[in-house]
Amino acid sequence: DTGVSQDPRHKITKRGQNVTFRCDPISEHNRLYWYRQTLGQGPEFLTYFQNEAQLEKSRLLSDRFSAERPKGSFSTLEIQRTEQGDSAMYLCASSRGGGNGYTFGSGTRLTVV
Amino acid sequence: AQKITQTQPGMFVQEKEAVTLDCTYDTSDPSYGLFWYKQPSSGEMIFLIYQGSYDQQNATEGRYSLNFQKARKSANLVISASQLGDSAMYFCAMREVSFGNEKLTFGTGTRLTIIP
Numbered sequence: 001d002t003g004v005s006q007d008p009r010h011k012i013t014k015r016g017q018n019v020t021f022r023c024d025p026i027s028e029h030n031r032l033y034w035y036r037q038t039l040g041q042g043p044e045f046l047t048y049f050q051n052e053a054q055l056e057k058s059r060l061l062s063d064r065f066s067a068e069r070p071k072g073s074f075s076t077l078e079i080q081r082t083e084q085g086d087s088a089m090y091l092c093a094s095s096r097g098g099g100n101g102y103t104f105g106s107g108t109r110l111t112v113v
Numbered sequence: 114a115q116k117i118t119q120t121q122p123g124m125f126v127q128e129k130e131a132v133t134l135d136c137t138y139d140t141s142d143p144s145y146g147l148f149w150y151k152q153p154s155s156g157e158m159i160f161l162i163y164q165g166s167y168d169q170q171n172a173t174e175g176r177y178s179l180n181f182q183k184a185r186k187s188a189n190l191v192i193s194a195s196q197l198g199d200s201a202m203y204f205c206a207m208r209e210v211s212f213g214n215e216k217l218t219f220g221t222g223t224r225l226t227i228i229p
Contacts, residue, residue, distance in 0.1 A: 033216060042204050042219030043158070056214045089156055102148070102217060104158035
């Protein structure tokens with residue numbers, strides 16, 4: 001069990017560029033979550049996968065955001081045409097479901113300049 | 114409507130003293146779970162303690178305990194004998210289940226600073 005890995009740790013991009021983040025969950029966890037955390041706030045739910053199925057998306061997830069989990073293992077979160085308001089920490093978490101075991105990654109800090 | 118409320122944006126506590134971080138929640142679901150996470154400046158969310166809505170006893174994990182008052186819908190975190198390494202952001206969260214899907218909803222957090 002190596003924990004939840006996120007890559008990259010930091011990303012600086014120019015406004016209008018596309019960015020993609022990767023999350024590798026704990027291998028036996030079938031549930032995967034993406035959260036966004038802006039400065040001074042708690043994490044806000046973005047989307048949730050159970051295996052490869054994306055079961056819930058927040059209204060925060062505009063059309064510029066897309067997430068995939070193609071084989072029920074790792075997941076990617078892509079932001080197209082980035083805006084300054086997208087600057088935030090993007091956190092990934094995984095769980096088995098139904099219990100108390102949500103494990104978070106260290107996050108990807110995105111800065112849009 | 115805000116489902117998790119943390120009313121203390123920041124707290125300063127002398128080292129070795131106990132500290133209580135407040136959390137109230139709102140749900141109509143009889144089955145729910147309450148969590149506390151610690152977030153140091155490095156950014157990772159570290160799980161501290163969990164309380165299920167049907168648990169009869171207050172949860173404890175080492176120096177952490179959760180003061181669960183179900184009727185008042187409060188789930189305060191108590192840290193005994195605080196240490197300098199406890200300085201961090203602390204988030205209360207609730208597991209919500211909707212149509213079989215579950216997720217965590219977080220409060221706005223409390224920044225705890227331990228003074229030597």
